[in-house]
Amino acid sequence: MxxxxxxxxxxxxxxxxxxxxxxxxxxxxxxxxxxxxxxxxxxxxxxxxxxxxxxxxxxxxxxxxxxxxxxxxxxxxxxxxxxxxxxxxxxxxxxxxxxxxxxxxxxxxxAYFGHDDWATAAPGLKTLEDALAIRRRVLLAFERAEAASDPDQRAAWLEFAVVGGGPTGVELAGTLAEIARHTLRDEFRRIDPAQARVRLIEAGPRVLSSFPESLSAKAATQLRRLGVEVVTGRPVAHIDDQGYTLELGDGRQERVPARTVLWAAGxxxxxxxxxxxxxxxxxxxxxxxxxxxxxxxxxxxxxxxxxxxxxxxxxxxxxxxxxxxxxxxxxxxxxxxxASRPAPGFRYRDFGNLATIGRMAAVVDLHGLKLSGIVAWWFWLVAHVFFLIGFRNRLAVLTNWAWAYWTYQRHARIIFGPSRPRGATGDTDDTGDAPAERRR
CATH class of the missing domain: 3.50.50.60 (FAD/NAD(P)-binding domain)
Incomplete structure (x- = not known):
């Protein structure tokens, strides 16, 4: 061999x-x-x-x-x-x-477009480690809000922003809104999770720019129905662990206190x-x-x-x-x-675009066939389950999604890592990251 x-x-x-x-x-x-x-x-x-x-x-x-x-x-x-x-x-x-x-x-x-210092305050999503760090950050935000006695601090913990209006940003924003308004309902005593504000921020004129304009508009409408505030044409000027700043044009800026900012822009x-x-x-x-x-x-x-x-x-x-x-x-x-033959040239077959927005909400563009809403959502679900590797994976995903569909519950809400902040004796953990996650 x-x-x-x-x-x-x-x-x-x-x-x-x-x-x-x-x-x-x-x-x-x-x-x-x-x-x-x-x-x-x-x-x-x-x-x-x-x-x-x-x-x-x-x-x-x-x-x-x-x-x-x-x-x-x-x-x-x-x-x-x-x-x-x-x-x-x-x-x-x-x-x-x-x-x-x-x-x-x-x-x-x-890619943070020359602002790599934003990475610790606005993590992106590419690996399982990223996903677990973001899960921890999101769930801890509600816990910190529940514990906060200062109204401004509580509001900052309940402020969520997703930067980037592509498929990943749309999916994250829609799901965060569902978590706040449905999954966590009746689980807290001092806060109402439904009061959380979820913002999807896109520097361009519309979300899902790779889709036809009609589907982009429908996606924005579906996001707003879920409770997401869609902000377009407003690039981010700065992000730190206390919030972010938006460019409003004409030299004006808006500073937003927010403890959970997620990056899906590049x-x-x-x-x-x-x-x-x-x-x-x-x-x-x-x-x-x-x-x-x-x-x-x-x-x-x-x-x-x-x-x-x-x-x-x-x-x-x-x-x-x-x-x-x-x-x-x-x-x-x-x-x-x-075989000493000329290698063939690569030809990409484009089967279309699809993106999910939330429960029973999605958009699909199949070369002229444009779907949105519940039909698109079912198409998106079947396509993704079909391409999962292994029967066990397909069965697990179908089971979990069926449960979530009927109950709005999300079974994997476990926060990993120490609950106490790093090197502190009483302050809350600003980022919610576990030490191992920060060392990556």
Whole structure:
């Protein structure tokens, strides 16, 4: 087996996993490297952040997923260097992997548009660690409000803001409103959780800008029905652990005391792209050729959120279906290279856009077929459950969602970490982060 071509795949997300599976029947040996031991179904990550699902509902160990694929070795590790001339990948533990073909599919991270200092006050949502930190922050906000004796402090704890009006921001804001108005009803004695204000802040003119304007308008209407205040055309000027500042135009600003601000406004490519020393775009994505290889290195491929791919005048979006298609394509391209055939060009099939807003509320755009409301919600639910990996995951999600639908309850409302603030003797914890979460 060691005489077979060695394919090293960095990243166990959609692109990396689908490329691995695409090569299941080929005479190659594959090493799949990831910093984490699990594959994550990111489209439902906001459900973990808002206590609707537990982590195992949307994640599965990579070793378990690939246990029957004999040509794969899973390696838990972090890539620190890539030598494309010597065809080697170096790991943080000192390990070195020689490769015949390399796929870099390490995804994306948060982008704060030059304000990285906002990250501690406004966490983003990309990993399970992010989701658990946000869950803790949200649930602790209601607990701190219950304990607060000062009306202004209580109001600040009950002020929630989500920055960014894309699908993730819309999903987070809608679910936060449902938690405040339904899930936590009758559970507190000194506060009324329904008095919490949830704001969705979008710098552009409308939410869900990738959808047709008619669906964006319907999404905003559905959000307002849920109790979300939709703010558009107002960029954020500053965020700290005491609140945020909005630009109102004409030099005017609005300062809002808020102890829970969540970031869903932008993404940047994984920093591993820089290790290839290839040309990148403004977001750090690697510019690839038609077959997803980098210029001058036909044995090195980039896929998923890390790849900058254009079809005509449109960029291929950083969504799960695109990453899966890229992964499968890389498998086909490697197979072609091994057979001394030209690798095919990548063609993205756009199946449409969909986003959920809240209970029985969603929008779907399927190339001319536009759905909203309960029909769109059912379509969104079926699509997401269908693409979950493993029967156990599908069953768990269906069971939990059925329970939440009938009861408004969210079963995963457990706050992890110490209840006392860091290094304090009486003050409340400003951020609600556990020490381990802050060290990431």
């Amino acid at each position: 060691h005489g077979q071509p060695h394919v090293v795949i960095v990243g166990g997300g959609f692109a990396g996993l689908w490329a691995t599976r695409a090569l299941a029947r080929d005479a190659v040996r594959i090493t799949l490297v990831d910093r984490r031991n699990h594959h994550l179904f990111q489209p439902l990550l906001y459900q973990v952040a808002t206590a609707g699902l537990s982590a195992p509902d949307i994640a599965a160990p990579l070793r378990h997923i690939l246990r029957r694929q004999g040509n794969v070795e899973v390696r838990l590790g972090e890539v620190t260097a890539i030598d494309t001339a010597g065809r080697q990948v170096r790991l943080a533990d000192g390990g070195v992997l020689d490769y015949d073909f390399l796929l870099l599919a390490s995804g994306a991270t948060h 993404v940047a490519a994984s920093p591993l792209g820089a290790l290839l020393q290839a040309e990148r775009d403004h977001a750090g994505r690697v510019l690839v050729g038609p077959d997803l290889s980098i210029p001058g290195r036909p044995e090195v491929f980039v896929a998923g959120d890390l790849a900058s791919v254009r079809q005509g005048d449109r960029a291929v979006p950083g969504v799960a279906p695109a990453a899966k298609q890229m992964g499968r394509h890389v498998g086909d391209a490697i197979r072609a290279r091994l």
